[in-house]
Amino acid sequence: xxxxxxxxxxxxxxxxxxxxxxxxxxxxxxxxxxxxxxxxxxxxxxxxxxxxxxxxxxxxxxxxxxxxxxxxxxxxxxxxxxxxxxxxxxxxxxxxxxxxxxxxxxxxxxxxxxxx
Amino acid sequence: xxxxxxxxxxxxxxxxxxxxxxxxxxxxxxxxxxxxxxxxxxxxxxxxxxxxxxxxxxxxxxxxxxxxxxxxxxxxxxxxxxxxxxxxxxxxxxxxxxxxxxxxxxxxxxx
Numbered sequence: 001x002x003x004x005x006x007x008x009x010x011x012x013x014x015x016x017x018x019x020x021x022x023x024x025x026x027x028x029x030x031x032x033x034x035x036x037x038x039x040x041x042x043x044x045x046x047x048x049x050x051x052x053x054x055x056x057x058x059x060x061x062x063x064x065x066x067x068x069x070x071x072x073x074x075x076x077x078x079x080x081x082x083x084x085x086x087x088x089x090x091x092x093x094x095x096x097x098x099x100x101x102x103x104x105x106x107x108x109x110x111x112x113x114x115x116x
Numbered sequence: 117x118x119x120x121x122x123x124x125x126x127x128x129x130x131x132x133x134x135x136x137x138x139x140x141x142x143x144x145x146x147x148x149x150x151x152x153x154x155x156x157x158x159x160x161x162x163x164x165x166x167x168x169x170x171x172x173x174x175x176x177x178x179x180x181x182x183x184x185x186x187x188x189x190x191x192x193x194x195x196x197x198x199x200x201x202x203x204x205x206x207x208x209x210x211x212x213x214x215x216x217x218x219x220x221x222x223x224x225x226x227x
Contacts, residue, residue, distance in 0.1 A: 107159025
């Protein structure tokens with residue numbers, strides 16, 4: 001596809017359930033990011049993948065959150081035992097550099113998660 | 117203290133007005149400064165980026181960076197209803213990879 005693709009676009013789940021969010025980055029982009037956007041809170045960095053290097057997980061809010069990137073392409077963000085405070089829009093972005101001078105982030109449209 | 121502070125607004129202006137959007141940041145190591153625009157229920161898109169202090173102009177948009185006061189601005193001239201969106205400032209330190217975003221300012225331009 002031409003852009004970053006995320007699925008599902010909307011997810012409603014019950015507290016305590018696990019959810020998986022998928023991101024398909026732009027072909028050839030080596031860097032992949034997950035951000036979380038809550039109302040009035042801006043974009044909160046969660047995790048960063050660059051090529052085959054170990055991911056930077058410094059933004060993950062708790063051990064209920066994990067992410068993986070298979071084959072250097074598709075990524076899955078997993079939230080276990082969801083809580084109401086996990087409700088937010090989860091945005092994935094990819095980049096074709098180390099986000100330096102030309103490292104524009106290309107975002108998907110996000111996965112809107114609602115935990116009841 | 118957040119690394120990037122931005123007033124979330126909302127900011128409402130009449131069509132044709134000059135809009136000024138601002139952010140402050142705390143770390144002098146930051147070198148790259150960006151503005152992203154986000155329409156409702158869409159992902160953010162890069163609008164402008166600048167390196168170090170100074171101005172950069174692109175059509176009706178001007179980005180300004182004042183590193184001495186750690187202050188960045190985006191000016192929109194002759195604002196249009198189609199400019200109604202959330203504007204997020206973003207910063208990146210040299211050699212870094214983590215783009216840090218402000219909270220975003222919601223702008224409404226009334227016809």
